[in-house]
Amino acid sequence: MSRSVTAASGQARGGTSWWARTRESRFALALLIPSVIVVFGIVVYPVIKTLITSFYAVDSPFPKAWPGVGFDNYTKALSSAHFWSAVERTAYFTFVSTALELVFGIGIALLLYAPLRMRWLFRTIVVLPWALPTIVNGAMWRYMFNANYGVVNAALTQLGLLHAYKAWLSSPFQALNIVVLADVWKNTSLVAFFLLAGLTTIPRDLYEAARIDGVSAFQAFLRITLPLLRPAIVVVLVLRTIEAFKVFDIIYVMTGGGPANGTQSVTFYTYQRAFSDELFGYGSALAYLIVLFIFGLAAVYIRALRSEGYAVT
Amino acid sequence: MGDDQERRYTRRRFLGSAAASSAAFYLAACGGSSNSGGGSSGGTVTLNNLFQQQAGYSAEDIAGMTKEFEKAHPNIKVNNTLVAYEALHDKIVAAAPAGTYDVVLGDCIWPAEFGSKGIVVDMSSKVNELPASQIFPGAIQMAQYQGKYYGMPWILDTKYLYANKKMLLQAGKTTADLKTLTGMVSTLEALKNHGVVKYPFMGSWQQAEAVVCDYATLLGAFGGKFLDEEGKPAFNKGGGVQALEFMKMLLDKKLANPSSTTAIEEDVLKAFAAEQIAVNWNWTFQLAGATDPTKSKVAKADVAILHTPLGTASTAPGVNGGQPVMITTGSKHPDEAWTYIKFITSQPVQNNYVADSLPIWASSYQDPEVIKTAGSQLVSVAKTQLPDMILRPQVTDYNSASQELQVQIQRALLGKASPQSALNTAAGAFESSA
Numbered sequence: 001m002s003r004s005v006t007a008a009s010g011q012a013r014g015g016t017s018w019w020a021r022t023r024e025s026r027f028a029l030a031l032l033i034p035s036v037i038v039v040f041g042i043v044v045y046p047v048i049k050t051l052i053t054s055f056y057a058v059d060s061p062f063p064k065a066w067p068g069v070g071f072d073n074y075t076k077a078l079s080s081a082h083f084w085s086a087v088e089r090t091a092y093f094t095f096v097s098t099a100l101e102l103v104f105g106i107g108i109a110l111l112l113y114a115p116l117r118m119r120w121l122f123r124t125i126v127v128l129p130w131a132l133p134t135i136v137n138g139a140m141w142r143y144m145f146n147a148n149y150g151v152v153n154a155a156l157t158q159l160g161l162l163h164a165y166k167a168w169l170s171s172p173f174q175a176l177n178i179v180v181l182a183d184v185w186k187n188t189s190l191v192a193f194f195l196l197a198g199l200t201t202i203p204r205d206l207y208e209a210a211r212i213d214g215v216s217a218f219q220a221f222l223r224i225t226l227p228l229l230r231p232a233i234v235v236v237l238v239l240r241t242i243e244a245f246k247v248f249d250i251i252y253v254m255t256g257g258g259p260a261n262g263t264q265s266v267t268f269y270t271y272q273r274a275f276s277d278e279l280f281g282y283g284s285a286l287a288y289l290i291v292l293f294i295f296g297l298a299a300v301y302i303r304a305l306r307s308e309g310y311a312v313t
Numbered sequence: 314m315g316d317d318q319e320r321r322y323t324r325r326r327f328l329g330s331a332a333a334s335s336a337a338f339y340l341a342a343c344g345g346s347s348n349s350g351g352g353s354s355g356g357t358v359t360l361n362n363l364f365q366q367q368a369g370y371s372a373e374d375i376a377g378m379t380k381e382f383e384k385a386h387p388n389i390k391v392n393n394t395l396v397a398y399e400a401l402h403d404k405i406v407a408a409a410p411a412g413t414y415d416v417v418l419g420d421c422i423w424p425a426e427f428g429s430k431g432i433v434v435d436m437s438s439k440v441n442e443l444p445a446s447q448i449f450p451g452a453i454q455m456a457q458y459q460g461k462y463y464g465m466p467w468i469l470d471t472k473y474l475y476a477n478k479k480m481l482l483q484a485g486k487t488t489a490d491l492k493t494l495t496g497m498v499s500t501l502e503a504l505k506n507h508g509v510v511k512y513p514f515m516g517s518w519q520q521a522e523a524v525v526c527d528y529a530t531l532l533g534a535f536g537g538k539f540l541d542e543e544g545k546p547a548f549n550k551g552g553g554v555q556a557l558e559f560m561k562m563l564l565d566k567k568l569a570n571p572s573s574t575t576a577i578e579e580d581v582l583k584a585f586a587a588e589q590i591a592v593n594w595n596w597t598f599q600l601a602g603a604t605d606p607t608k609s610k611v612a613k614a615d616v617a618i619l620h621t622p623l624g625t626a627s628t629a630p631g632v633n634g635g636q637p638v639m640i641t642t643g644s645k646h647p648d649e650a651w652t653y654i655k656f657i658t659s660q661p662v663q664n665n666y667v668a669d670s671l672p673i674w675a676s677s678y679q680d681p682e683v684i685k686t687a688g689s690q691l692v693s694v695a696k697t698q699l700p701d702m703i704l705r706p707q708v709t710d711y712n713s714a715s716q717e718l719q720v721q722i723q724r725a726l727l728g729k730a731s732p733q734s735a736l737n738t739a740a741g742a743f744e745s746s747a
Binding site for chain 2: 059147171
């Protein structure tokens with residue numbers, strides 16, 4: 001049946017002229033060209049240009065010369081203590097923020113899934129932090145933790161939990177953890193909604209059967225919810241880890257990378273080298289190294305997704 | 314068949330229309346460009362400029378000057394974009410290849426970098442037409458690199474010492490006690506010991522250029538230099554080390570607010586206005602902010618603006634915080650840009666906007682109207698502070714070297730390195746720049 005239809009359509013096509021056949025293709029091409037130009041202009045061209053630039057010592061937006069340096073920019077980056085310190089801080093930020101977002105996300109997802117009155121209202125409230133622009137979120141947390149007029153100091157001293165105002169962002173490690181907190185506050189809702197979608201796919205019958213068998217709520221969570229939620233957890237981990245590794249804007253607004261480079265992430269380090277120092281060649285090499293790190297992370301997660309039975313090609 | 318013809322016709326029409334529209338857009342764009350570029354043909358020219366919204370002239374001042382300019386030059390339309398100082402440098406660099414801006418506000422530390430890298434144009438022939446001898450010498454320096462002008466001096470500023478007279482009196486002190494750094498420390502101790510305020514001083518010591526400016530003020534007071542005669546780093550010796558030790562001592566003795574290491578100038582102004590501190594260094598804009606009753610708890614009569622204190626050196630130069638206006642290399646309208654620059658830097662215009670920034674013209678400081686508007690207190694201290702200013706190094710990679718200096722100063726202030734070793738590390742960055 002299928003073969004005869006194909007043969008018939010082939011005959012039909014054979015009956016039309018070459019001009020008529022190619023007219024369809026040309027029309028399709030004409031429609032595609034604008035988007036091809038846009039994609040090439042804003043994605044492909046910069047990607048290729050950045051790769052080329054990474055092999056040159058370009059230190060101006062108007063370079064008088066393009067001295068080729070081979071892989072020197074890459075070796076310089078990989079042997080730079082500043083670079084590896086930034087990678088370490090980024091790894092810490094990525095691990096801690098993603099882990100906290102996952103833990104809180106599961107809790108919130110379970111609450112939002114519970115048959116509560118006004119559930120729609122809770123769901124709306126929970127999504128608000130994620131809807132907030134990162135720049136606004138960063139500025140808000142910066143003001144909240146301001147040592148002299150921040151609400152955190154005011155609240156804690158009035159509750160008697162702190163005897164004097166504290167300069168929260170003045171210690172490098174503490175400042176990094178506060179940036180983590182700000183990121184967790186913003187992105188936990190995204191994780192929660194992903195997991196909520198996962199929860200809705202778990203058949204309720206399983207819980208009823210477990211309840212009849214005398215399984216406690218905690219055991220049901222461990223034996224039913226978590227295993228069946230694993231695919232959703234893996235997907236959200238992939239997304240959040242890669243996003244967290246690219247953290248930039250919240251740091252730019254909250255701390256500017258300080259104090260003493262204590263919150264300088266690898267993307268912020270790259271930005272400073274490329275735009276503040278105008279080391280465009282070196283900055284391009286750093287950008288490609290970040291891409292390689294993210295490829296590495298993605299490869300790990302793709303393996304994990306495959307093990308979950310997802311068809312990843 | 315008829316259907317097919319109609320479809321064909323529709324496609325043709327569609328493609329034809331698309332082509333016609335594209336051509337129309339292209340021509341419109343070209344037309345706009347040629348119109349905006351044709352200052353001589355009588356069309357309207359649009360200038361896109363980049364300024365800062367922080368110290369120096371306020372957003373209202375810049376809008377006011379621009380409005381006057383547009384009134385005087387109806388064929389030139391001006392679009393001003395204002396960003397925070399911290400974003401200014403990178404925005405100029407990122408926008409340079411696209412030629413987004415015609416006029417940009419620079420800083421006195423950027424002519425070397427922007428000039429040598431072709432981001433801004435050499436304006437020497439234009440600036441030399443002006444009576445440079447009537448401009449404060451410190452103002453002239455801000456736009457120069459290797460004898461060429463890469464901008465026209467505009468914002469003339471330095472960090473003055475501010476004090477709350479009422480709080481000083483409560484501690485049994487007066488502004489006369491703040492003439493030297495030794496006197497300043499004993500005043501801060503008195504303020505603390507009398508319980509007037511927990512942390513009497515605050516610095517803008519965040520990891521930003523602000524910390525270098527405060528450090529530069531002390532460097533001058535202790536007789537130090539950024540670079541020696543050969544252009545090699547000298548701030549890791551003598552006065553340079555003493556300056557950083559002084560900053561650390563203020564934190565260690567809890568005379569300086571511990572949040573100093575996370576503060577920029579606006580945070581310091583807010584702390585002063587809220588009477589959380591009694592003494593600080595800041596740019597001219599603090600005077601307007603601290604005496605504004607809608608923003609400040611401090612009574613106008615209690616705000617003192619003073620010459621920076623003397624250290625071990627015979628003079629106490631302030632940091633040169635001058636900011637020139639520059640024309641970008643990518644500007645399509647350099648002549649109109651210069652017309653705008655000449656207007657906003659002219660003496661009559663600058664004399665009209667003295668609340669946040671004083672004019673570059675020396676004779677303005679004798680003008681009764683300027684003295685009346687700016688206040689005799691500010692003008693009299695400016696007369697002695699502005700002719701004696703310390704310029705940060707004019708090196709092409711200043712930004713990169715300064716970032717290392719900022720980090721190392723913070724490491725010393727946070728107790729993660731000794732002042733000497735921190736400055737030695739920072740000197741390495743300037744060594745390669747120099």
